[in-house]
Amino acid sequence: MEMTKALEDYLKTIYTIETERGSVGVSDIAETMNVKAPSVTTALQRLRKLGLVDYQPYQEVHLTEKGFRVASKIQERxxxxxxxLLLLGIGDEIANLDACEIEHVAHRETIACLTEFLKFMREGPRMPKWLSCFKEFQESGKFPEQCSGL
Amino acid sequence: MEMTKALEDYLKTIYTIETERGSVGVSDIAETMNVKAPSVTTALQRLRKLGLVDYQPYQEVHLTEKGFRVASKIQERxxxxxxxLLLLGIGDEIANLDACEIEHVAHRETIACLTEFLKFMREGPRMPKWLSCFKEFQESGKFPEQCSGL
DNA sequence: GCAAAATGTTAGACTAGTCTAACATTTGTT
DNA sequence: AACAAATGTTAGACTAGTCTAACATTTTGC
Structure with missing residues (x-):
């Protein structure tokens, strides 16, 4: 068997709940993911086969060391x-949804590139100005006066 | 029934082949998508039900007017x-693969934002400089001298 | 114009994922 | 301690997508 997008989502959800609340039950996962309990059970059985969760029927769910490592990677992505997406000015709800989907498909190189981009934007001395010009461009469709120096 | 990611891929492939070569056969689609012929047949039957392709068994495939419209939207995305992705410096092969996946999941707002970003980068007078600074930053991890004016 | 090759379809199996309904276990309350 | 409520699992159905193997149709070349 193999890791799929759906299983990645389950893994990330477990990671988030375990980190935030300590203990993870089937119904927590089901609620968070808007899915019914039986879907969670089957997913857990698959994740267990993959060595990513510790889990016995009717017991709490825990990530294995490997599961934790894999989930962290997904979370970072x-x-x-x-x-x-936030930097670009997308609302947090949509940014969240899109990031959740794109995280499953973007290649390592793409993620690396975006990481560089973020770093560049955050650390560059004139980037705040650049960004406010972009915002204004988005709204007006024109390059603002005070941005001709960019 | 409903439009799925896989069907979007079939539709886009048909669109591309029809645009480039005029006529579209099952095996063209199968080859392009690295899939076997029966998968294409079932996909075509679904696309037909959705009113997106004109297709009779053993005949050439054509997009309907609606199919063409939908495919164009997908292609634009x-x-x-x-x-x-290319602008960011990602190689064309990976850019192609990632764009193919992301196109199915990115919200309209996200696409619109990226469109604005591209326009901003292409039309801004100092953007070529900005971009070459980003490239150098990517390689060296430092903000180049000649870019302090950005 | 017929036979062979190429192309396309159907049948049937398999996987991943979802659900509902029925059953099992655990928890908590009195 | 016992039963009710909450939680979790199993069984079984369904969809979308894929494949291989077998069959059907079209095209091509002699």
């Missing part, structure tokens, strides 16, 4: 994408 | 994503 998500964060880069989410931050990037 | 793809192009924005592809151009954006």
């Amino acid at each position: 998500f964060q880069v994408l989410y931050d990037f | 793809f192009q924005v994503l592809y151009d954006f």
Whole structure:
């Protein structure tokens, strides 16, 4: 068997809940993911086969060490994408949804590139100005006066 | 029934082949998508039910007017994503793969934002300089001297 | 104009994912 | 301690997508 997008989503959800609240039950996962309990059970059985969760029927769910590592990677990818979309001016709800989907498909190189981009934008001395010009361009469709120096 | 990611891919492929070569056969689609012929047949039957292709068994495939419209939208989304990834410095092969996946999941707002970004980068008078600074930053991890004016 | 090759379809199996309904276990309350 | 409520699992159905193998149709070349 193999890791799929759906399983990645389950893994990330477990990671988030475990990090935030400590204990993870089937119904927590089901609620968070807008899915019914039986779907969670089957997903957990697959994640267990993959060695990503510790889980016995009717017991609490925990990530294995491997599961934790994999989930962290997924989470990092998500964060880069989410931050990037926010930077572009996308609302947090849509940024969240899109980052959640894109995180499953973007290649490593793409994520690396976006990471560089974010760093460049955050650390560059004139980037705040650049960004406010972009915002104004988005709204007016024109390059603002005070941005001709960019 | 409903439009799925896989069907969007079939539709886009048909669009591309029909535009480039005029006539579209099952095996053309199968080859392009690295899929076997029976998968194409079932996809075509679904696309027909959705009113997106004209198709009779053993005959050539054609997009309907509606199919053409939908495919164009998908193609446009793809192009924005592809151009954006290229701009960021991602190689064309990976840019192509990622754009193909992201096109199915990115919200309209996200595409619109990236469109604005591309326009901003292409039309802004100092953007070529900005971009070459980004490239150098990517390679060296530092903000180049001649870019302090950005 | 017929036979062979190429192309396309159907049948049937398999996987991943979802659901509902029925059943099982655990928890918590009195 | 026992039963009710909450939680979790299993069984079984369904969809979308894929494949291979077998069959059907069209095209092509002699």
